[in-house]
Amino acid sequence: MIPANFDYHKATSLEEAIALSQELGDEAKYMSGGHSLLPMMKLRFATPEHIIDISKIEGLSYIKEDGDILKIGAMTTQSEIEHDPLLKSNYPIFGDAVWLTADPAVRNFGTIGGNIAHGDAANDQPALMLALRATIIAEGVDGEKAIPIDDFFHGFYMTALEPGDILTEIQIPKAKANSGGAYHKVERKVGDYATAGVAVHIELDGDGVCQEIGIGLTNVSAVPMRLERGEEVLRGHKVTDALIAQVGQIASEDCEPESDLRGSEAYKRSIVNTITKRMLNKALERARN
């Protein structure tokens, strides 16, 4: 399978990429790792007339804490995320997710920015971003903008990124004491997209009362989904087994999965219930340690 004809353009700076995109118009697409885009082009699900390769733009690959914010450059690869010492020690939710994303060779070139910008509810990073309350930073024709994650995912492969916008950075509130996150997905085989996945991030106070909670769901609705009703149940309360069971139940009710080759709707609702409870417990355990 060979992609349909297109023209390839390499950009070496953000300005050059944005200018190229303006010049080439609607039929141009950015490419970072190409590991979502090229497979789609080979299957003719996507037939852009121009590819603007942004992978050679320097300075967009980093992971650092800056004041109260964790900043991850959009071009950071999934392998870099997997092996980063800061993420390993303070943000283990990333390790949980990346370990289950594709396979090591794909992760060598797939980027976190591409994973989010793709706008696919089946991708794993969006659920993390919802749970962690990320802000997406993009550079476009009109300069830089910051998009709260709750406003980012619009529909099937549609995001708040406008034509020409390049996702440049992901910002996440720095991990607080007594906070913890966890992610798990059920997959049919190694490297497969999620049948269903759940990301949880929880912050406790000294008495074990839940101050802040984020729950994101993978591949059980048309867009990556925040479990708002479940979060409400926990926020401001001491987390008990009974409340956890209640949130699992809510998750299975509020998600909107469709029956497909990965499983029936009922099966997906049932695993969402189970993983939500497990990830709440795992995140709590991490928050307490």
Add this chain to the structure above:
Amino acid sequence: MAKHNITMTINGESVSAEVDSRLLLVHFIRENLDMTGTHIGCDTSSCGACTILIDGKSVKSCTYLAVRADGANITTIEGIAADGTNHPLQKAFHDQHGLHCGFCTPGMIMRSIDLLETNPNPTEEEIRWGISGNLCRCTGYNNIVKSVQQAAEEMSKEKEATV
């Protein structure tokens, strides 16, 4: 559609060519360069038969544009034996019967080189995970895992000897 002049280093030798935007790296290697050790299995980024190294990192070359490899340093299965001596992974696959039909073997070996580079002493589980993006329809994987284990030991010894 536009053509592009690209130059890259493959297995230590510089090659230049004019290619279409849409040419995939795996086709460039097999058809333009006649190096057929890199195989095409699934053609959907799932099986790993086409795995090669770009600047030392394993990649499925059916999911990479040839034009994007302009300026890159590429290693394929043809480039890993040194002066007629097999790479420790080649020797180990031979010693441990790590292959039957051999179709997956070049990809397995290229992926394992990257694995042992980032994790020189992997556990069995880490090996199984490390090659999880490479499918083999013949061996049942046990002998492949043994091969990687043998190579890991030999390569560690080699490293110690040179320190």
